[in-house]
Amino acid sequence: xxxxxxxxxLRQDAERRQDAERRQDAERRQDAELRQDAELRQDAERRQDAELRQDAELRQDAERRRAAIRAARNRPKPRPWVLPVxxxxxxxxxGQQGNNWSSSHHGLDFAAPxxxxxxxxxxxxxxxxxxxxxxxxxxxxxxxxxxxxxLYAHLSGFERKAGKVATGTVIGYVxxxxxxxxxxLHLEVRPHGGKLDSAIDPSRWLATKGLRP
Ligand SMILES: [Zn+2]
Numbered sequence: 687x688x689x690x691x692x693x694x695x696l697r698q699d700a701e702r703r704q705d706a707e708r709r710q711d712a713e714r715r716q717d718a719e720l721r722q723d724a725e726l727r728q729d730a731e732r733r734q735d736a737e738l739r740q741d742a743e744l745r746q747d748a749e750r751r752r753a754a755i756r757a758a759r760n761r762p763k764p765r766p767w768v769l770p771v772x773x774x775x776x777x778x779x780x781g782q783q784g785n786n787w788s789s790s791h792h793g794l795d796f797a798a799p800x801x802x803x804x805x806x807x808x809x810x811x812x813x814x815x816x817x818x819x820x821x822x823x824x825x826x827x828x829x830x831x832x833x834x835x836x837l838y839a840h841l842s843g844f845e846r847k848a849g850k851v852a853t854g855t856v857i858g859y860v861x862x863x864x865x866x867x868x869x870x871l872h873l874e875v876r877p878h879g880g881k882l883d884s885a886i887d888p889s890r891w892l893a894t895k896g897l898r899p
Pocket of ligand 1: 791
């Protein structure tokens with residue numbers, strides 16, 4: 687009886703040890719799995735962080751490029767063409783008939799007080815300046831780069847009589863010389879420097895330069 691009891695106890699001890707070992711094995715496996723999971727999560731987080739940083743850098747790059755484009759667009763560009771007089775009202779249109787004109791009117795009249803500065807409408811070279819008879823009075827011709835000639839008539843005086851001019855250079859002053867009833871600038875536009883009958887409507891020509899007299 688005692689021997690049987692002893693065997694039983696030994697078997698029970700062995701089973702308890704095996705149980706304990708199985709539990710320990712299971713715990714070790716679980717620990718290992720948990721560690722692996724944590725490492726995978728950390729790896730994933732590091733990758734995500736790197737991607738977010740890269741995204742942010744790409745966004746910053748794009749924003750810098752956009753800002754540079756905006757700045758370039760907003761930079762004031764030098765104006766290639768300007769109106770010849772700054773304050774004026776139009777008194778004679780191209781093609782009008784009138785007592786003062788032998789035929790139809792070949793220019794555009796900007797009425798302004800005598801002495802008002804007259805500016806070259808664009809860059810070019812003064813090709814003629816001086817008295818031109820009882821029609822134009824004192825007048826200046828400027829040839830522009832494309833060959834178009836602009837003519838400024840009835841001036842009271844000259845500021846330039848020769849040489850190159852930039853857009854907006856003051857070349858003379860509004861006056862009443864020639865065939866006029868009051869102080870004004872007569873502006874004429876002749877493509878390719880042609881004669882009087884080749885003159886075109888200065889309003890339309892100025893409109894092609896983005897100007898609306
Ligand atoms: Zn005129």
